Amino acid sequence: MSRPAYYNEIDPYLCQWLRNLMASGLIPAGDVDDRDIRSVCAEDLRGYGQCHFFAGIGGFAYACRLAGWPDDETIWTGGFPCQPFSVAGRQRAQADDRHLWPELCRLIASARPALFVGENVAGLIALGLDGVLADLEAEGYASRAIVVPACAVNAPHRRERVWIVGRRLADCSSERRQQVARGVSGHEVEDAGRAATDDYELASGGKIGLADRDGERSGEARRLCGRATQWPTGGREGSLEHAARERRREGRSESAVRQWVDPTADGTGGLGDADDAGSQRRVERWQRTGEWDAWATGQTLAGRRVPESGIRLLADGISARIPKLRAAGNAIVPQVAAEILRALRG
Known part of the structure; x- marks a missing residue:
């Protein structure tokens, strides 16, 4: 019999938060591991159904409940640290010591879960998303990414995030494996993104897609919610640099x-x-x-x-107050994740 859930979270305050949520029956019962992810090995995860890394306040686990995902059905999730990619920081990407995607990928490569769902800020698109998808594909996963903001599910804030899905090809039937390899598997995820974002338009005023440095990924696999061009670079309107400048209101007079x-x-x-x-x-x-x-x-x-x-x-x-605000700031919006999870179960 599998153990329902595994939660990995290094912050003691959030670990207790997770235990409180489990005690209230709001997220699946399981074990909270407060070690650094760099100390976790695949053997530690044997027998678990759900595995939630960088678990925070249990947003992904709660999303599984909203989506009707069985507590003991295998799924791995991870909103890996966004600080290396966020416009609120220095955007040092892989040079930032908080860049922990390689550690999560190490565990995925060792344990090979059937399904992985990840999340990060939109800054990842230009600074590392192509690498994340390439890593998943190198381990035998069909990967797809979409952008869905919080306001797409009627939350009163923007919170634009990239959602990453990886489905292990070896766990599909022969026919399904061929469909997944052709990119068909991503349609249900795209449909969930479209359903949530039909009336939503990104701040750049245009369409966005994945960077593909080597030109190896197909146009179908590069699509983000049907948006097939790339985030603008440089300092012009819609670029990451422009967004950071606008947030800081640099170069603007108070009257403006x-x-x-x-x-x-x-x-x-x-x-x-x-x-x-x-x-x-x-x-x-x-x-x-x-x-x-x-x-x-x-x-x-x-x-x-x-x-x-x-x-x-x-x-x-x-x-x-401060740890509560920090926890809320780092959390995902479960209702968005639930839309994606419902599509994956369908």
Whole structure:
């Protein structure tokens, strides 16, 4: 009999969070391993159904529950550290000592799970996604990546993320293996992405796809939700560098910044005080109707929609406020992952 779930998480605060969630029955029961992933070997994972690496607050495990994934059915997940690729950091990619994809790939290569689902920030597209997919393919996995943001499932924030799926070809039937090798297996994943993003357009205003340095991956396998071109490079509109500059508002006068959004305007869902009565009204409306004022009015910041955060960043007196905010910031949106998992089960 297989043990239902394995969780690998190095942060003691999050390890206890996972145990609390298991005790409440919100995620599958299992074992929490607080060792660094570099100390984990394939033998440690023998007999587990679900294996969740960089488990955080159990977002992938909860997504499995939302998608109706059996607790003991094999699936590996991993939102490997995004700091090497995030525009909020230095984007040192493989030169960053927090680049732990090679360690996760080592375990995948040794244990060979039937299915892997990963997640990372959009910065990975230009700085390492091609390598991740190449690593999976070298180990006998048909791989696919799609971009689905949080707002695609009506969450009131953008949170654009790359979702990576690898299905082991050796675990498919002969006919299915041929279909997967031709890229057909990715259609159900793409369909899930399209269903979640039909009304969503990326900030670049165009289509995106995977970098393919060697030209070896087929056009079908390079597609991200049907978007087949590449993220713009350099500093022009839509590029990663441009996005980082816009986030920091570099090169903009204060008056120009104020022209983007007037937080005093009624119903804009702008960048005002998250604790005011208007903010509470907008949060309650979103919870009740799934609609957000900033989306309805088309209010934008430098061409991007600006939903207001519901997290009270300046709140005082909350127990363990900083680790809670850090945990929320690192977590996935389970409802997005659940859409992908439902497609994979179908």
